[in-house]
Amino acid sequence: MTDKTVLEREPSDPNRQEINPLLKLALELGPLLVFFFANSRGEWIVGKFPALASLGGPLFVATALFMVATAIALLASWILTRTIPIMPLVSGAVVFVFGALTLFLQDETFIKMKPTIVNSLFAAVLLGGLLFGKSLLGYVFDSAFKLDEEGWRKLTLRWGLFFIFLAIANEVVWRMFSTNAWVAFKVWGIMPITVLFTMSQMPLIMRHSTDDKFKS
Numbered sequence: 001m002t003d004k005t006v007l008e009r010e011p012s013d014p015n016r017q018e019i020n021p022l023l024k025l026a027l028e029l030g031p032l033l034v035f036f037f038a039n040s041r042g043e044w045i046v047g048k049f050p051a052l053a054s055l056g057g058p059l060f061v062a063t064a065l066f067m068v069a070t071a072i073a074l075l076a077s078w079i080l081t082r083t084i085p086i087m088p089l090v091s092g093a094v095v096f097v098f099g100a101l102t103l104f105l106q107d108e109t110f111i112k113m114k115p116t117i118v119n120s121l122f123a124a125v126l127l128g129g130l131l132f133g134k135s136l137l138g139y140v141f142d143s144a145f146k147l148d149e150e151g152w153r154k155l156t157l158r159w160g161l162f163f164i165f166l167a168i169a170n171e172v173v174w175r176m177f178s179t180n181a182w183v184a185f186k187v188w189g190i191m192p193i194t195v196l197f198t199m200s201q202m203p204l205i206m207r208h209s210t211d212d213k214f215k216s
Helices: 021-040 042-048 050-055 058-081 086-105 109-131 149-176 179-200 202-208
Strands: none
Touching: 021 042, 021 058, 021 086, 021 179, 042 050, 042 058, 050 058, 058 086, 058 109, 058 179, 086 109, 109 149, 109 179, 149 179, 149 202, 179 202
């Protein structure tokens, strides 16, 4: 029988297709880098492709290219694994909806609120999953870490709270600083903060790892 599964399988499913963690990171970070470059070099891009001038200023051009890059990243994930990763799919859906509103209404507010909506949604999904006994973070990190049930539960709780922090941080930055400062924070601030947070969880990961390479 032909497998018609579209969304990525559960972490424990033996038929789940693995993807290189670095490639997975590149697919998730790539659209953000496109967004930053397009915003900072918007006038140059419009000079090379005059048709883009109809979109509006640099942020609107960046928004359109962000949407295209996000679609390409999801398509690449599908080509590589024949499934679509759940978290990037959720983020992508919000990008398309809020990006379309940004371009149609010519209002920067929508794309600036996108990280707030996405991070709040991720927090709700992770913390809500815990209420029903599901540690959904395994869908994101199972290719990098193998943890016992208690480990996934604790890590999911911490990431749920961290996503709430990111949502609040985005609201503070876009409301109190310039658009360029917000874009820089979105690309160059969120990623280092996330990396530092991830590294701070290594003691928990090592304690609950079921993988011999993380055990002393």
